[in-house]
Amino acid sequence: MDKRLKRILPKVQKPARYTGGEYNQIIKDKADVDLRMAFCFPDTYEIGMSNIGMRILYGVINKMPDVWCERVFAPWGDMREEMVQAGIPLYALESGDPVSDFDVVAFSIGYEMAYTTVLDMLHLSGIPLKSADRPDLVPLVFAGGTSCVNPEPMADFLDLMVIGEGEEVDCEVLELFRRAKLEGWSKREFLVKAAQIQGVYVPSLYEHSYNADGTLASVTALEGAPERVKKRIIEDMDSVYFPTAPIVPSTEIVHDRVNVELFRGCIRGCRFCQAGYVYRPVRAKSPEIVARQGIELLKNTGYQEATLLSLSSSDYRHLSEACDLMLDWCEPRACSLSLPSLRADNFSMDIMQRLQKVRKGGLTFAPEAGSQRLRDAINKNVKEEDLLHSCKVAFQGGWNGVKLYFMLGLPTETDEDVVGISEIANEVLHTWRENAVNKNRGVRITVSTSMFIPKPHSPFQWEAQVPMEEYMRKVELLRDSIKARNVTYNWHDAKTSFIEAVLSRGDRKIGALIEEVWRTGGYLEAWGDYFDYNRWAYAFETCGIDPAFYANRERGKDELLPWDVIDVGVAKRHLWHERERAYASTLSPDCRKQCTGCGAASLLKGGVCDA
């Protein structure tokens, strides 16, 4: 280990996250590979190591014999400062080698607030931030992850972006890059060829022009790049690679357990939910595969808890079967299963009791809106009776805490809808009073609200976000209406949601803003410890960017949207149709009940969804 590093590690918090050396890390001989890839996660080790996408891709890429993929995370502030002072560049955990030694630097960007961290990690590696300032073929700097469904805010910095699920396309890109490197292609040559791979977006091959009002006028694809980039999906979830011998961190991470994926996509179609649209269509694993992978994971890691992971796990058709198969193995070994997301409507006490034998902490539900009318408008098909029934069963079963999540500022929302939230909380309290098995233990009902953020590729992509003052007015209104002592109310800060709204629907001009915020110290901004609104406010001024143009402006039906170049499979016309149904407070059926022809089925070979 580097002597300078040895000196600083004892001084920083949780140094084990900066050393590598964990069980099951993948070590190769660098002399034996053609490409070295630094897989960068623009957040801390604890967050990144809890990310299932990163785990999958680390495994998939390292299966390529000619490539060695290593992990890089963002250092916490204390470590960052020590590294800068000691002149230690950002390094990869497996080998300890500086990122600047690598051929490929790839980022997984799951959320917009990580953008400044991406820039900082490039900077700490000594790599020029802008694609245009890196004329050579090596290093290739690319990214994937949910945020890339609107690639424009980060377009200046990345050589290419991968849209959709990475298992296949990442390897195709790396294989092409390996050839390019061996054959000595120019960067441009490589990028032009890479743009022909389905799912690859090369920002420099698209020219943007703007109207006088600042909206996008046209996007011109150059050198044969596709007009629209179609996302990639994995069709057969049973045969796709899944890591069952993953790295076991030697220090605590956020999700200290194993994750088994049940299915991708979501049948629901909640209109505010970007994930529900961009991951379509639903593709499930068979219960036997789920159980086999889950058991192998537990065996190979020594963890005693497995999470059955999906966007809406209780919608998994074979949930009981998969649980039974796993529990036969788990129970004698004191292992437990957990579900991250429960829906109040098909909540099954039976499953819950089987899953959480010992721990009876809190339950979480997300009704999202305070009235049936508004829940219909956002297509969140949860009825108050269902929620109360679920709570009743839970209280009878000994649970004594419920967390309820809501959004404020949803399209069509009235003050009545806002106050409705406190009425739901009261009903839940009433249900507890009538059904609690042990009233002496008391009950904790927590209501949390966040500010609605309109997201690309959702039916609400055209909406204006409510101004921050309006959100705060709604917060006050709700706070005043919550009277019960056992109900706690937390609300999410409006400022981060406002910035997120600017970034998520940003165009290419936003790149300068992100760079300016980074330049003035922006870093790890998904953390309250580091987020500073003033930095953004200052950068809006300096860059001459009006944030309201991005956050608070309603887009026209025919406006060319910066992310229209990305085809996630769902037709824009379908999204508009869903938006109109929202304004009529009309529910749409879920994919299992009836296909509404969103277009995503065309991503499948057979052209039909098996929802």
Next chain:
Amino acid sequence: MLKLRMRFEKTGRAVYISHLDLMHTFHRVFLRAGYPLKHSEGFNPHPILSIALPLSVGHGSVCEIMDVTLVQDTVDTAQMAVDLNAVLPEGIRVQAPYIPETKASAIKWLRVMGRYEYDGKQAVELIAPLRAFYTCSELPVSRKTKRGEGIIDIAPYVKDVTINADGEDVRLAATVSVNEPTINPELLVKVLQQNDPELAPDFAEFTRLEIFTEKMEVFR
């Protein structure tokens, strides 16, 4: 049920794993190697696993002691070490377990090695003054205790000090008390900083070499 003791080393990158994280890591290691630990009875059952003399983060050791209770009644001890070593993180290695005949509280002395780094000084020139320093009859050092700041003379609890050059660095070895009182090897640097700062290294790295009983027999 089987009570076992084993020696293990914690070196290289593993020295930054904290005591608590190490306990969790070992718990998982025993499970994935197929040697489940017995759990304590009671409201909040936890695996029965204890590690004597928690190491400070950043310190290495080739003489750690861990006591565990296995669920099973018999075990092939040599095979068990092989199985555990196959699934341990880099830098942690165990030796074959054995049935303990003593209590871990009988550990009294620790042989420790320190590597002192000096910036812009010649190590060889420091050897003589360092030797002289550590053989002083009094080595007072102020340290934080539970009861606040206190001065302790560590001279009676530090013995057999050797000092040699180690490339550009200085290598020290010493035997320190680890039980009433507990002398953290870092006090060997602190005592320099407080009494003769010219001799204090810019960085020091410690590794435990061996543990002994009161009578200076190797602890088993």
